[in-house]
Amino acid sequence: MSDRIVSWHGAPSKPGYTPPAGAVDAHCHVFGPMAQFPFSAKAKYLPEDAGPDKLFALRDHLGFTRNVIVQASCHGTDNAATLDAIAKSQGKARGVAVVDPAISEADLAALHEGGIRGIRFNFLKRLVDDAPKDKFLEVARRLPKGWHVVIYFEADILEELRPFMDAIPVPLVVDHMGRPDVTQGPDGADMKAFRAFLESRDDIWFKPTCPDRLDAIKEGGKGDPWDAFADAVAPLVADYQDRVIWGTDWPHPNMQDEIPDDGHIVDMIPRIAPTEELQRKLLVTNPMRLYWPEEL
Numbered sequence: 001m002s003d004r005i006v007s008w009h010g011a012p013s014k015p016g017y018t019p020p021a022g023a024v025d026a027h028c029h030v031f032g033p034m035a036q037f038p039f040s041a042k043a044k045y046l047p048e049d050a051g052p053d054k055l056f057a058l059r060d061h062l063g064f065t066r067n068v069i070v071q072a073s074c075h076g077t078d079n080a081a082t083l084d085a086i087a088k089s090q091g092k093a094r095g096v097a098v099v100d101p102a103i104s105e106a107d108l109a110a111l112h113e114g115g116i117r118g119i120r121f122n123f124l125k126r127l128v129d130d131a132p133k134d135k136f137l138e139v140a141r142r143l144p145k146g147w148h149v150v151i152y153f154e155a156d157i158l159e160e161l162r163p164f165m166d167a168i169p170v171p172l173v174v175d176h177m178g179r180p181d182v183t184q185g186p187d188g189a190d191m192k193a194f195r196a197f198l199e200s201r202d203d204i205w206f207k208p209t210c211p212d213r214l215d216a217i218k219e220g221g222k223g224d225p226w227d228a229f230a231d232a233v234a235p236l237v238a239d240y241q242d243r244v245i246w247g248t249d250w251p252h253p254n255m256q257d258e259i260p261d262d263g264h265i266v267d268m269i270p271r272i273a274p275t276e277e278l279q280r281k282l283l284v285t286n287p288m289r290l291y292w293p294e295e296l
């Protein structure tokens with residue numbers, strides 16, 4: 001019996017919602033294949049293979065056109081699997097890397113050539129051992145032109161991270177809204193703190209994503225159809241509609257106990273972005289600005 005984890009649905013349903021032409025799944029990952037792309041010795045989870053063939057089949061099944069592949073912590077700072085998937089996408093994928101802060105200019109340039117357009121700082125203690133803020137700042141100050149920083153943190157350290165994030169000189173994209181407690185509702189303390197952060201700079205973007213994580217039964221939520229998530233997040237998307245991008249988060253790392261149906265994840269889109277204009281910004285215009293600006 002393999003001790004490797006399967007955290008994704010084997011036969012996701014077809015969503016009722018049809019994304020607009022050119023829609024981007026702007027937060028997803030690839031795992032391995034391990035034989036070709038071994039996982040990091042520091043990985044906190046050991047997944048089964050979830051490679052580009054599965055990712056692109058899901059993209060087509062859900063009605064999306066492009067992917068932004070975000071380096072998952074299980075691959076550490078070896079971005080080879082992410083770069084391989086981008087290379088196999090026929091120009092329909094870009095990526096976000098996790099790098100050693102000492103990375104050379106030449107290696108940053110090579111990542112850009114490989115389709116990378118940002119780096120990710122992960123502050124979740126259950127995923128990474130250390131997050132050296134001073135070294136992160138140093139590399140954030142010398143990124144290739146047009147790159148941004150994707151940042152992943154939990155709501156309880158937002159205030160502690162503010163001085164660090166305020167010092168990052170490129171646009172910030174916050175994964176999963178910094179994981180607010182959505183059961184507090186749209187006017188809860190976590191959402192109020194996140195809104196204050198968004199108001200502090202006009203180049204802070206976020207992903208209104210991961211209803212399966214944030215409204216999970218194990219987190220005190222209700223689970224699918226994730227009503228608390230929809231109620232808490234829709235006003236935020238409306239108020240910051242030019243700074244939001246969306247993703248499935250497939251293959252849903254660490255969700256093996258409450259594996260989401262990706263069709264249901266996609267059907268959350270009209271609940272958090274109820275008009276065609278909002279959906280077009282969330283799924284097409286905004287991710288294209290960040291990842292394919294040369295095509296606008």
Ligand SMILES: O=C(O)/C=C(\CC(=O)C(=O)O)C(=O)O
Pocket residue numbers: 029071072073074122127152175213249252253254
């Ligand atoms: O996939 C996500 O966005 C969320 C993750 C996993 C992750 O970030 C990673 O492994 O890099 C999580 O909360 O476990």
